Amino acid sequence: MRITVLGSGYVGLVAGTCLSVLGNDVICLDLDELKIEKLRQAVLPIYEPGLDSNVAEMVKVGRLRFTSKYEEGVAHADIIFVAVGTPQAKNGAADLSFIRAAAAGVGRHLVKKSIIVIKSTVPVGTAHMVKEIVEGELASRQRTDVQFAVVSNPEFLREGNAIQDFMRPDRIVIGSDDAWAVEIMRRIYAPLSRNHDKLLVMSPRSAELTKYASNAMLATRISFMNELSRFAEAAGGNIEDVRRGIGEDSRIGRHFLYAGAGYGGSCFPKDVRALVSAGRSLGIDMSILAAVDTVNNQQKTILFEKIASFFASRGGLKGKTIAIWGLAFKPDTDDVREAPSLALIERLLSAGAQVRAYDPIAVHTAKTALGSTDLVTFCSSAYEALAGADALALVTEYREFRTPDFDRIAASLTEKAVFDGRNLYARADLEAAGLHYFDIGRGNGV
Ligand SMILES: NC(=O)c1ccc[n+]([C@@H]2O[C@H](COP(=O)([O-])OP(=O)(O)OC[C@H]3O[C@@H](n4cnc5c(N)ncnc54)[C@H](O)[C@@H]3O)[C@@H](O)[C@H]2O)c1
Structure with missing residues (x-):
């Protein structure tokens, strides 16, 4: 089938690539021209395990292309997936401006019977809103003859495991009142539903709320x-x-x-x-x-509270250096949006401490999120981050942090303290190496 995916971020790029792996002819569209230019040169805007080789392969066989032009993307497709961002607005609600813009872009260029599939996470009633926007654009072009259906198909993939999650979903939620649209969705997802029927068909509102x-x-x-x-x-x-x-x-x-x-x-x-x-x-x-x-x-402050309390009897945090292992909000992604590491770093800096940080994947995104500061040194290995540090805070549970050399950690840290934000280590191992050890809720407070 001919598919266009609007938005080439964590969801759009993975969905577009996987849909082309499944045999569809896919265009990924993003308004960010720099992103599209880089994608054309096989430079991915995000890190996701296995994504680069799949993108390269699909581009090579000619089933995956990139554009920033709605005219091209909409003309290409029978099915248009919407995977643009729905960030938080100031009042806590979902900001639907990207969804509205995408719907208007589709409506301005739609020329044949199509299905618009909303993959973004959107509030209840958004499919209805998208339908109205597209109808309005068609009416203003005097093209009310063009038929289309809007389907809600929320995405449940997890960053760091996105390709696997897309290809082997637990369930596929389809929110639609149009029988023909459901039938097409069934065909698109048939390759992922061979073992048993994973489609759960419901109303668009129920699908939106399900996500x-x-x-x-x-x-x-x-x-x-x-x-x-x-x-x-x-x-x-x-x-x-x-x-x-x-x-x-x-x-x-x-x-x-x-x-x-x-x-x-x-x-x-x-x-x-x-x-x-x-x-x-x-x-x-x-x-x-x-x-x-x-x-x-509250929980995002817990590591800082433990660190501050430890250093209270050691002259306070001013002038101390804390090593941080892990910046991404979870392992195997470069996404640092709302990451606990950032909350911790901000607090440490305001308390007068310095930070030496290491993450195997997310240093570039963390640098952008934190802005330029001399108080954070980004290191290229876990042990390099320990050099000259007083204590270590483990924030993201990457596999490479699971069995470190505790003697080496103890030899590097001036104050010999480890704050384990993921309960990764056994107290006995650290204490045997002469380290002070603090975890989350495993009993050291009493
Ligand atoms: N990231 C996840 O793990 C995940 C999982 C499930 C669902 N979701 C949902 O999927 C949606 C996308 O999330 P994401 O993490 O991929 O976002 P993202 O920020 O990584 O990517 C969004 C992309 O959309 C592009 N864009 C914005 N407006 C556009 C427009 N009008 N036309 C075309 N492109 C446009 C942006 O340039 C950006 O590249 C959100 O609603 C999110 O809640 C995300």
Whole structure:
């Protein structure tokens, strides 16, 4: 099938590439001309494992092209996927300006029967809004004869595992009231549904809410465990034992129960807030989700609080140097949007400390997010970050941080303290190396 994907970010580029791998003829369109120019030269705007080789292969076989021109992208396609950003607006709601612009761009150039598929995470009612915008553009061109359907098809991929997630989805949610559009969607996704039917067909509004509900549930589990980890720390329990104890209950399950330094990323924070905001405008008090956000904001300060408390009896943080391992909001991505590392770095700098940071992938995005400062030194290896540092904070659980040389860490750090924001290490190993060790909720507070 002939497909155009609007927006070439984490979702659009992965979806476009995977759809071309599945045999479709795909154009990826982005308004950012520099991004498109680089993509044409096989320079990817994002890091995602395996994406570069797939893009190169699909470009080579001629099933993947790039453009910044709506005229070209819309004329090409029978199916237009919308994967533009829906960032947080100032009031917490989803900012739909990119969606509106994309819908208008489609409406201005639509010439044949098409399906517009919304992959972006959008508030309930957005498919309806997109339909109205496209109808308005068609009417102003006196082309109301052009038929189209708008389908909601939220994306559930995880950065760092995006290709695998797209190709092997747990479920495929299709929100549509048009039987012909559902049939086409069924055909597009048939290669991913061979083992059993993964399509869940529902109304566009239910599909839109399903995506928010999914992210909100996952964020809730994390905040729940983070809140309990604080309780465990104060009362003397071990949150890891509690995690195992509840995770074995099949009604609860094992996933997404890890206490840590708070969730970040481009989805959970903004989607939880967008749902709270949408509830408010409907007169519904989303008090659980408001609390999920509050708990997460508190949790993002927890490493700083532990570091500040440790240094309080050692002359304070002014003039100290803290090494940070991991800047991305999760392993295997260069995405630092709302990353706990950034919140920690900002606090450390305001307390007069300096930072030596290392991340195997996300240094370039962290540099942009933090702006120019002499107080943060970006290092090219984990051990280089320790040179001259007083303490180490582990923020992102990359595989390469799992079994470090604790003797080497102890020899490098002046104050010999490790703050483990992901409960990656065993206390006994660090204490045997002469290190002070602080984790999240495993009992060292009592
Ligand atoms: N990142 C994820 O892990 C993830 C997962 C599931 C769903 N989502 C949702 O998918 C959507 C996209 O997220 P993302 O992380 O890929 O965003 P992103 O910021 O990485 O990419 C968005 C792209 O859209 C482009 N764009 C903006 N306006 C445009 C327009 N009118 N026409 C064409 N291109 C335009 C931007 O230049 C940018 O390249 C969001 O709604 C997000 O919530 C993201």
